[in-house]
Amino acid sequence: MTRPGVALRAALVALAAGCGRADDAAAPLSAEELAWLRNLSPIGPLPASPGNGAADDERAAALGRALFFDGRLSASGQVSCATCHDPERYFTDGRPRAVGLAEGRRNTPTLLGAPWFPFLGWDGRKDSVWSQALAALEAPDEHGICRADAVRLVAAAYRGPYEAAFGALPPVVAPGPPFTAPRPAAACARPVEAAASEAERAASEAERAASEAERAAVDRVFANIGKSLEAYLRRLAPAPAPFDAYAAAVLAGDPSGGGHLSASAARGLRAFLGGARCVLCHHGPLLSDREFHNLGLPPAFGAPDGDPGRRQGARAALVDPSRCGGELSDARRCPELDFLDAGLDALDGAFRTPTLRNVAETGPYMHAGHLETLEEVIDFYRALPGEATAGRRDPLLSPIDRAVSTADLLSFLRALTGPLPDPAWRAPPRAASSPSPGSPERRSR
Structure with a gap:
């Protein structure tokens, strides 16, 4: 962890353990589950940029x-x-x-x-x-x-x-x-x-x-x-997904969620909050705690073993010439760096929790592309095989409950996909007579 969070993690474990059954899609959400919906959706406004005075120009x-x-x-x-x-x-x-x-x-x-x-x-x-x-x-x-x-x-x-x-x-x-x-x-x-x-x-x-x-x-x-x-x-914020429409409807008083999630996806949501324990690390509007965890992943084919991960990254962040507060930064107050302790043993082999928004479209998965499909990701968390090649596996992790359906979890994860950003922002300018080298029009797929 990069910031104080022991008490929060303990509360999350207790809250997730109390969430509803994964096989009861029709039942109204509990008070705890409604609290999670407010935590996960909507995405909310952009945060301020650290050190970039032109961020919104x-x-x-x-x-x-x-x-x-x-x-x-x-x-x-x-x-x-x-x-x-x-x-x-x-x-x-x-x-x-x-x-x-x-x-x-x-x-x-x-x-x-x-x-x-x-x-x-x-x-x-x-x-x-x-x-x-x-x-x-x-x-x-x-x-x-x-x-x-x-x-x-x-x-x-x-x-x-x-x-x-x-x-x-x-x-x-x-x-x-x-x-x-x-x-x-x-x-x-x-x-x-x-x-x-x-x-x-x-x-x-x-x-x-x-x-x-x-x-x-x-x-x-x-x-x-x-x-x-x-x-x-910053013009490319994730767009709302079917899950967000469901959450808005439920929080407005419609227990059915306006029909925005299938019965399978609704069961997957409850599993996400309960028996699968995904929410312990994937919470907040980006469905990420924005922290770093050692998952104990096996070596990835073709990738180097023993990647030090966050320990090396934290040290680099503290001395980076372009860090917040540095001579190239437009800011001098840097609270995130103030909380950063590069000496924590838990940082060994730890990597950032990725966002789950649009996750069905962004494989392969894990920091070195270890797993090709979401089914493989769920299988990994169901078994938690092997042991860490650097550091020790985060004790927060425990296997997915056997009662959780892989199909239901997949249905929920797919409901986190929103539309692509505005075409005007995801294409190169048309001023040039021909596409620049390296642009999508010039690259073969």
């Missing part, structure tokens, strides 16, 4: 939309954000693990709902959407672009939209054409803290000896690229 969002689909924002000129976060797949890619310039070690999470999470990434190494976007741009297996090249692209191709959102580009930022061919990793000007090798570390140190004003200008424009991407992603 339409001009920044328009720039972020264009950059999201532009494959030139990568070392190869072919990898865009949409390569892994396909809008038509609920901003996932359908793969066990992400594939940008190379295959990564973790699954691609949906971007729908990302602004509601205090920490981003499976291990929570980033404390904002904009900071997470910057990490993906520089990661050698994702976009792999040097930040100076990303800034040159903005100066050459997006000067007008950038200056409309963030003001004039610094004079030291050259407007020349961006690089579109891969560059050696050592040529990238990255912060020392982000260096992945001794060569990158040496290159970073060498660049610090260059013009301090130029380095600061590049860093600031690069940060604004991330902030514009976050402004775009």
Whole structure:
């Protein structure tokens, strides 16, 4: 856990244990179950963005939309954000693990709902959407672009939209054409803290000896690229699902829920709250406690064993140059970081609880794509096989009650799928004469 929560967890266990029978779909919901409905729905308003003063600026969002689909924002000129976060797949890619310039070690999470999470990434190494976007741009297996090249692209191709959102580009930022061919990793000007090798570390140190004003200008424009991407992603909130319509009807006094859930899905809801114990970790409007848990997963085929997860991520978050309160942040008060203790043993092998909204459309599942289908996920929680490859399995976990029907749970989970976001926001701008490399129109499926 990253914040005080022992008492809350104990209360959740007691409350879930008292929820109604999974086989009684027609009976009115109990007081405890009604309390859970209020906790789970509706989604509610967007939270404030930590450190991004342009988070709700339409001009920044328009720039972020264009950059999201532009494959030139990568070392190869072919990898865009949409390569892994396909809008038509609920901003996932359908793969066990992400594939940008190379295959990564973790699954691609949906971007729908990302602004509601205090920490981003499976291990929570980033404390904002904009900071997470910057990490993906520089990661050698994702976009792999040097930040100076990303800034040159903005100066050459997006000067007008950038200056409309963030003001004039610094004079030291050259407007020349961006690089579109891969560059050696050592040529990238990255912060020392982000260096992945001794060569990158040496290159970073060498660049610090260059013009301090130029380095600061590049860093600031690069940060604004991330902030514009976050402004775009904030336009992609999860849409209400049939479950939300059911919850609204029940809370308005209609015990039938307006017919928005089938009898099987209604039984699945009760199982979700009771015998399946899903709600212990999947509560709140995103159906996620937004915390980190060690599930004791077996090794995933093709993925490295012993991933340290949250322990490593928590340490990285505390020293991240783009963290809340850092020199690139627009905020100075950072309560989430104040509560973060990277020394907790429970963080070993723990990963973020994902949102269950649209979960039927966002497989494979788990942090390394361990499980292909929701049926496999339910089977795992029913048996809890094996033991953790790093740390120890969270003691909060216990097997799903044998009386719980897999079919009913699946019916409920499918009722958490809402429509895709507005087509105007999930497609690239039409100003260009042809789609950018890496955009959905140019990628084969």
